[in-house]
Amino acid sequence: MPKKGIAKLPIAMPNDKALEIFRLLAGVNKKIGRMKSEFNHSIVNDAIVSTFSLKESVQSTRIEGTQVTFSDMLEDRGEENPSWEKIEVINYHKALHFGTDYIKNGYPISTRMIKKMHSTLMERARGSCSSAGEFRKIQNFIGPNNRIEDAVYIPVGAHEIDAYMENLEFFINSTPHSSFRKFNKTDGFVFDEECDPIIKAAIVHAQFESIHPFLDGNGRLGRILIALIAIKEELVDVPVFFVSEELEKERARYYDLLNGVRGDNPDWYSWIRFFVISCGRMADSLLSKLKEAENLATFGLKKCNLESERKIWLYSFSDPVTTATRVAENLKISPATARKGLNTLSEAGLLYTDETVKRNKKYRNYDLMRILN
Template sequence: MVLKGIDLLPPVVSTKQALSLYKKVAQIKTSIGKLNSELDHSIVNDQLIQILSLRESVQSTRIEGTQVTFADMIDEATKKNKSSEVTEVENYQKALARGIERIHNGYPISTRLILELHKILMENETRGTTSSSGEFRKIQNFIGPTGRIEDAVYIPVDANLIGNYMTNWEYYVNSTTHSSFNKEIDENTQHLLDENTDPLIKTAILHAQFESIHPFLDGNGRLGRILIVLSTMQDGLIEKPVFFVSEELEKERIRYYNKLNGVRGEDPEWFEWIDFFLDACQRMSDNMLNKLENINDLATHGLKSINREGHINNIWFSTFNQPFVTVQEVATKLNISVATARKGLNTLADLKLLDFDKSKTKNRVYVNYDLINLL
């Protein structure tokens, strides 16, 4: 049986299911509180944001079948002609950065922002470039194992209904009442997860709903996962843009898609999806805390090994922002001479804090492999 379409928001769950979800949310928020505290006290706080966003960019694109890895990003860091998959990761990172910038500047999550980010995702001749970049689809699309609609697993809403569904979605995301929210429920046995529901639950809902509306011909998955990060920032769930759950979703890719399919059609299973998403968030928070602790230990170890004042400390910290760098990149980023950058990087390599390909004499890429392993 082919699933078709999706109900407008907000979704309904049983009262018992709602209590279970809110109990799980309380546990996750304890971990998120610790994560916020750890980020505040990290000596490499600012440097980590970019590298964690790169990690998210790699994992999110891998969910959709690309094979790009951190190693690929290192190998192609200095190349002018990069593979389409590496370019796709870079596009994702640019779109994520633009979205974070917009939210920081007080922009709401809106159709206008979504179209802007989609255009960035589709740049530079990557997968889906020709699929109406920055525009909602004007034709029917479908999700399935082949290019034939007859084999579809899910058929999203008609193109002419996208505007109505996205309006409903946008009001819900921004916690603003809308006439389309009116639903009759049995208050004794049912619970409406309305626009004022817990931000973590709402993030789960807005992601699944966006994926199910499937407003673009391509790029819906990647953009939908960017919206997870932006939503947690907009709702103040986490202070830094590090709510990167794609790694956990990628580990259970088949289950992820199955649970998303579950909210579609005439009998949506919203509890099953939200419960799955919250479990992924719990694992992400716990893993992120562990990573931050280990990364801080690595940074401190490096400072002790350096054991001196000067630019070299800033050069060391810069590798936590970008774990594969060239002399010129460090010189430009830190506003120091090329000679100073080269000397500092070579010193860090002598201390075995960084590595580089010793067969190369030009355009050397210095790599912080210890950081990459921790990530």
């Protein structure tokens, strides 16, 4: 029998289980704090954040079954007629940055904002006709095929979505609401709207996926919400709280534990524990990559003689497979200065270009690409 629906927030779990979560959380929060500090003081901060967010966009769409790679996106950036898989990555990237700007301008995470991000996600992508930016009007389900009889989960009814999303919105923004469930002391520890930001991100992601408010794109949008909650709650100052790579490594477990929070006997402990551990692994991975990227940037800067070369070298951390045209446009320098600087960096062994190509040459920061992969 498929699981049906999910209870409204907040959630509760046995006190001993909550204590285990808090023990895990203490170490992970230290790692996240260190990650935040390192990004704030990095010489490649602004440049590499953009590249990390593109990688997150790739990883999140790969969870959905696409085969496009990070290298594909770097190599084909700016192509005129991208495949639908690349369109999904590009749209994810746009939606993530729209959400980031929205929050940084002081707005709360709202239903209106979520619908706008969904419209961006679905533009020219798979399911783009599936009511982009609008909640579904029909019952949907999650399962191995198109038969509801074989479903593993049947979300809340379409007529309930508005009430469930209002409950979620108030929980996200730490505002008390009449819809919040009431628990007895015997129910255990309650994770309410004031809970730790990492736990809040775990709960919100699972709740959003379980409401499944749209006909398509729920998974991607739910993973964007994780990154946005991290910024809103000041876990990080820039959009680098990207857990998708860790979730994608254990895709089957990820889906199974998400499904575990649904129905009449939800297991929130197993899901939150998995999410917290994944966040710890993410922090370790990002810190390691950032340190290697910093060392590479410093090494390259020592080989640069002109200020224009230094700027181009650091720019390559945001655009690891670039062209003279893009460098000129983004750094506001002449195409001739851009081309000369890129060729100098190539001769110094910092970038690679195929000398047999005469027009629209690409210059690749392979050392950075290896670090990020």
